[in-house]
Amino acid sequence: MIKKDVIIIGGGAAGFFAAINIAEKHPHLQVAILERAKEGLAKVKVSGGGRCNVTHAEFIPQELTKNYPRGEKELLGPFHQFMTGDTIEWFETRGVELKIEDDGRMFPVSNSSQTIIDCFLNEAEKHGVEVFYSHIVKSISKPDQCFQIETSKNMFSAEKVVVATGSNPKMWHLLETLGHTISQPVPSLFTFNIKDERISSIPGVVAPHVEVKVMGTNLWSEGPLLVTHWGFSAPSILKLSAFGAIELAERDYQFQIEINFIRQSFEDCLEQLKSAKHELAKKTVYKSTQFDLPKRLWHQLVLASNISAETRWADLNKAQLENLAKQLTEAVFNVNGKSTFKEEFVTAGGVDLKEINFKTFESKKIENLFFAGEVLNIDAVTGGFNFQNAWTGAYIVANSIA
Template identity: 65%
Template sequence: MMVNYDVLIVGGGAAGFFTAINVAENNSKLKIAILERGKEMLTKVKISGGGRCNVTHACFVPNELVKFYPRGEKELKGPFHQFCSGDTIEWFEKHGVELKIEDDGRMFPVSDSSQTIIDCFVSATKKLGIEVLTGQSVQSIFKGDGYWKVETNQQSYKCGKLVMTTGSNPKIWELMQTLGHSVVQPVPSLFTFNIKDARIKNLMGVSALASVKVKDSKLKASGPLLITHWGMSGPGILRLSAWGARELAAKNYHFTLQVNWLHEMDFESAMETLKELKEEHAKKLVLKFCPFEFPKRLWESLLMASGIAVETKWADVSKKQLSDLTNQLTNGQFQVNGKSTFKEEFVTAGGIDLKEINFKTMESKVHENLYFAGEILNIDAITGGFNFQNAWTGGFLVAKAITEA
C-alpha cells in the first residue's frame, strides 16, 4: 500500500527538521513526513559542540560568513542574504530557545545542552502534525509524472515534493547518481594530524598560537595548535584540514607540516629578539628566560632539539645553536603520517555537484520538485557553527520555495 504526502523529507537531521518545521509553519495544510533511517533522529545535533550544540556563529555579514566555507563560498552568498546568522538567532528565540555568544564567536543555547535544540524541534513537529518515521532505510527513488515515489525497507511513499537532507550518506549519493545527478567524490574534512616526533612526544595538552603550512603547497592556516598524544589538533590544524581536504587526500595524508610557533613572527625578527636576549641576560639560564609568550615545556623541548642543554647560559649559546633555535621556532618541520577524525563531528568534503542546484530555491536543476539542504551537497565549513548555519539556510530556502510555488 502506498502512503501519500505533499512533502517528503528524507533525513532526520538538522536540515531535515528545520525544513519540515518551516514548511508546516508557512502552510499548515500540507501533509509532511520526515523519513529517518536510524532509530533516533538528530543524532549529530546531540553530539555537536561537545553535547552543547554549536547552533551558529556570530558573523552577521553574508559576504564575511561565506569565507568560512572551503566549498560553497561563492554559492552561499545569495542564500545568506536571505537567511543569515541573525535570522537563526531570531528563529530560535521565537521558538523558545535563547542563544548566547562565546568569546570566539560560537553560539550555543543558553542551557549549554544540545537537548534544548532537539526538544525544540521535536515539540514543533508534534505541534505542527509533522510525521517523523524512524527505521526507514531508503531502497529506491522513482520519478513519476508529477510525483515522486520513495521505497524504504518498510513502506512505499508517494509525494509531490521531495527534499533530500541525508548528509554524508554514500547510498543516497548513489541513488542521486542513478537519477542523473553528479556527485563530487567525498573525502574527509576536519581531521587532526598523526605525528610521531620526539619534540612533541611528552607535551600532550600543550597549546600555542601558531601558523601552519603544508610544505611545497599554498596551503596554510593559523590559530591555536594543540599537541595531543597522537600528534597535532586544535583550530589551526582543523582549518588547514578543511581547506586542504582534497589536496591532503591526494597526498594520502603523508606530508611535511611547517610550524611557526611564534605565529606570524619571521626568522629575522625572532633571531633579532634572541640576540638581544643573549646580550642582556648573558649570565642567566636559557631555560629560565624565554622572550616569547610560550609554553615552558615546549620551549624546553625546542631548546633540546637545537642542541642547547637546559643548564646552558645565554652567553654560552653558539651562533649555530641560535640559528637552529630560531629555525625550530619559526619553521619547525614535522612529518605527518595519517589523520584522526576530529571527535565524532565528522564532516565530509564532497556531495551533490553545486552546479546542479538553483541556489535561489535549493531545487535540483536536473529534476523539478526535488530539493536539497545540508551536507548532502558539496558544501562544508570549518568548525564554529558554520555547518549548521548552512543547514538552517538551506532548509529555510527549501521551505520558502515549496510553499510559495
C-alpha cells in the first residue's frame, strides 16, 4: 500500500495543473498523480494542431461563461476567482509567454505544445509531485477517513482525492458506484456530414459570416462557415454542435439546417437583386458575384437557382430572382451524420453539476473528493475554453485542499 496525502487520478491538463498548484501551495503534503497511459498530457500535445490553445482572450467572466453550453451558470463564481488573466500570469511566471491570435485564441509564443508539457513536467518535479504512469484505476472506496484506490499495479491510500480524468466512461462508472449521478455522455464539437451538389465541387471555400439554424428547433449560431470534402465545418457549425449536442444526438444526427449566407432578410436580398438586374443588365449573373461572397460559392448558388452560366441579369424572370434570394438567405441542407473535429474529442456529459460545490470543486456527497476539468458535465466551444475550465477548477481545488 502506497500512502499519499493527495492523489490526483488523471495525468492530463487538469490533473497536472491541480497537482502542481497543490504541491506548491502546501509543500508539506505528499502529492501523486495516477495516469493510465505510458505518458500524460496527451490532449495538451494535440490541442490546437500541436500548438496547444491554452486559453482565450476573454477577460470578462460573464462573457467567458457564454462559451460553455453546459456549465455557464456554475462557472461564473469560479471565473471570478481564477480566469484568463490569471492563467496568462501563471504561465508567464514560469517562463512560458503566451500570444493572442486574431480570433482571440491564445498559444505559447513558441507555437509548440511541448513548451506547456515541459513546463508541467518541470514544475511537477520541482515541487516533488510523484507521477505513476501505466496505472489503470480499478476501484475507489472509502472504508474510513482515507480513500483506497486499487490500480492495475498497486494499492494506494490518501486522505484527499482529485478526479481529473476527462471524458472517461470507466471513471464515470466508478464514480456512480460511489453514489454520484452521471449525465449520459454525447459527442460535442463535431462537423456536419452533407452530400449536396451545391458544395460537392467547392471544398475549401469559406463564407466569412453566415447564420445557421437547425430546422424545427431553437438552435442557431453565426460565424464563418467552411465547406469541406464531407460537408460543413468552422465556428458557426462547431458552436451549433456544442450547444445542440444533446438534441442532435436525440435526432441521431439526421436533420436539416437553413443557412443565410449574407445575413439579410429574403425581402432585402430580393430588392438588391432587382437593383442588380437593372444596373448589371448586360452582364451574366454567373460572373458578377454579389454580397462579397466567395466566387465559387456564388457560382453554385446561381446554378442551383435554375439560372444558367450564360444568363444575363436583364433576362432573369421573377421566379429566378426569388430562387436566388432563397438560396442566399434560406438555403436548406440535409445533414446526415457527423465527423470528429480534428483530434479534439469533446464530450457533453459527466458528473452532475448539482452534486458539486463550485466554491471548492468538492463533492457534496463525499467529503475530500474533488473534481477538475471535463470529468464534470461541463464542456465548451472550440478556442481554448475547455482548457480554461480545467485551469480554473484545478486551481480552486488546490486552494480548497488545506
